[in-house]
Amino acid sequence: MPLTKRIAVLAGDGVGQEIVPQAVSVLEAVAKRCGHTFTCVYGPVGGEAIDKTGMPLPPETLTLAKGSDAVLLGAVGGPKWEGLNYEQRPERALLGLREQLGLFGNLRPAKLYPELADASTLKREVIEGIDLLVVRELTGGIYFGKPKGIERTEAGLRGINTEVYTEEEITRIAHVAFTAARKRRRLVTSIDKANVLESSELWRQVVTEVHRQYPDVELRHMYVDNCAMQLIRNPRQFDVLLTTNLFGDILSDEAAMLTGSIGMLPSASVGATVGMYEPIHGSAPDIAGKNVANPIGMIASVAMMLRYSFDLEQEAESIERAIQAVLAQGYRTQDIASPGTTVVGTTEMGARILDHLQAGDR
């Protein structure tokens, strides 16, 4: 059924300005092909917004995001704004958007395109075929728990952070993981440290309870230290990895590196109603403005938006197939180039993916 959706497009800084137009072209092509109406509305964010309004997340941009069905974000930050105090820096915009949109879950897929197996530091036979999704709780746990701080005691200074999770926080992120698993291979591995931490004991209990509503999905539990090893030893055993804020921060970076390049990977932040989709990399000031940035992580973020916010699985897959087809033809941006491949710039990579997508019709 044709859908009508409104998407807030926030390109931001550095390479964000170059990769977002490629992603929007892909989105428009999908809309045209499948009869959907996607209206893009644009707003400044990050350093771009500071230059225009003095604020990294101006109220107009926030209103735009809140009034949309999903947000597509490029990247924020750069040396120009590094001298500003913490509250005024471009990166604050991300925290503001997460908080204001109630984004409590972060989804990070790590999928290896077979053509890029040599870009990984691990052996081909270990990483071939990996296709996993880390579901990380984003607004609770030790990063936010209280008490926190550094205090002076008679014995010297003492640093404190508190790992705390409520049943409600665990329940809602568990639903995100089980729902995502239903769009995949139907296996959730919940990661905790229940042999040592009480908060993990509760995590395990609640995840097990929520699982009763998803009898078609398999649930396994694994300790975080074992998971860190298994990701390198046998990553193909995982489908969806469900975990806390702290463990997810670390494991999602580990999983990302299995696939080789930071420019390839998308992410989604989900919560109440409006999801936010962005590549995992930053504004890459060292290569910005040179038409060399890899747009694939950004374009794959559009696929995630179609899958998770709009439930358009076939449209999402058509984008992923187009990416794979262009890689199979040997085209690479410089970050993923290897001997024998053809190096192309940001715009040409985007145009070739678009061509494949449009050719799907013929």
Ligand code: NAD
């Ligand atoms: P970065 O991700 O921007 O870049 C790290 C390295 O990866 C650089 O060598 C860069 O050239 C390369 N790279 C990144 N994206 C690429 C792409 N699409 N194609 C090819 N190569 C790519 O991280 P950084 O250099 O640590 O940070 C730069 C700025 O971005 C900082 O201001 C930082 O705060 C900000 N940042 C923003 C986000 C975000 O917007 N979500 C995330 C991380 C960092």
